[in-house]
Amino acid sequence: MRDFQKKFNLMKKLILFVLLSFVMNYNLSYSQSDDSMESWNSYKTPGHVHEMLAKATGNWNITTKFWLTPGSDAFTSKGTSSAEMIMGGLFLKTSDKIEGMGNYRNGSAIIGYDNSAKVSQKIYIDDYGSGMLYMTGTWDEATKTVTYKGQMMDHDKDAYVDVSETMTFNGDTMILKAFRPDSKGNQFQYLEFVFTR
Template sequence: MKRLTLTFCFAAIIFAACNNESKTPEETTKADTPAAATAEKAAEPYTMPDSATMMKNWTAYMTPGDMHKMMASWNGNWTGEITMWESPDAPPQKSVGKAVNKMIMGGRYQSATYTGNMMGMPFEGQSTLAYDNNSKQFISTWIDNMGTGMMVLKGSWDPGSKSMTLTGKMVDPISGTNRETDIREVFKIIDDKTQTMEMYCPGMDGKEFKTMEIKYTRSK
């Protein structure tokens, strides 16, 4: 508890410093303009909570809850039957991959590693799934050996359909530029041994279509 208290106090000092950093002459001049004054007035003032409230809030933020328990139930080895489409009218391309899920950092995040083949080449991917207690959102990051960037998606869980819908953007690697494209993923729990993931993105006509579907089956 003593170490935790010291951590909270240290973070409070850093946070206060970040909110009260000295301004350069240029920043002071900008802050004195009417537009800046209006924006500052419109911004909601921040009041630093007392230390007891800070500890309570931070403890709530860092404590795994029901969503993390649900994520932990997905731990283990999975086999994925992958179907991909290059365009809405293109023939499907099928392959098989493996996934291994495990909770990390005291059950706060789920790390998953993926292996398989894509376009005739060995494929490796890694994702980290988080549930943010403050924003009440799921956040997913993805990296693989087919690129050098990172995809970040955010979304929510629908208990009625037992599905998670995540949205975000990813760099379009074939454009040769920093062009980004919209991505939507729908992750659904069928039963304890079966899950599906569908990925959607815009086609050449700008209309969204399903570009990937993976059926996961829990391995014995």
Template structure:
């Protein structure tokens, strides 16, 4: 909370002074904040996915297990002045109602995509960061998730691909016995 108040106070001070009355350091700080807070091309790219989607998901509990299939709906919309895309997912997984909320953004300062995920199948928050790959039209995310069975975090990788304007694909991988294993794939189709 202290960081939030300090950030808001600093930003208000920087923006309230005319540029000619500011020192070079103050002008540089103001420019850095404006660059950091202004949505750009990557945010516009995310906004193109706003709307209603359906999804078909295949997941595996372990590498040799039978795949589980489920379907559901997703609604995407940009929030906070076009800075982040919120995705709300509903469906059924293993005959249980499923709800999940994802937040996807682009950090102008770090030059990376940022993602968070929460759902009703746990009580933690998964965070990931990733780079855009123009050749594959995908964001390659890496991060950590928590395993309540072992009580430890584990590495996760997600590849989120724009197939076309009406189709997206997501693949999720975990590391099992030192090997990267796909544990989920989802195809999203625009309604």
């Protein structure tokens, strides 16, 4: 009987210990999940930069300039763009149609801002190539400008090269300037899009 009583008391203590451990872990994880929920809500809620992106929704006329080399004459063309916010106001989706050299180039971008990383992000595709351009950048509130950096394929070299873009938002005008390396590796502006509505 004594052995049974000892085992029974030991079992009660063990069960009590397991229950207390469970309760303490539950409370700790519940507290952490509250913090996680708050963090996640902040991550998924459109903020100030998303509001700036939303101002770009609508239809735009585009005037473009394209330079093959530094100092060369620019090729000019015209086009249209439509932009809409998607995914609950977190991303701006654009669809562009640019006339050039007797045909049209169709392109599309998804532009967003990562609330946690505090970084602007952009993915661009068009029917002039099978690759995707992915860029990240910083938002300058004073100038209403995003400066992006990324890499794109240089078809002459069959290698990726560093590129950058600036996108300035100014009410009914947006200006995109794109830069890439010349044959000597020096960055130059090779593209300009002026959006007006």
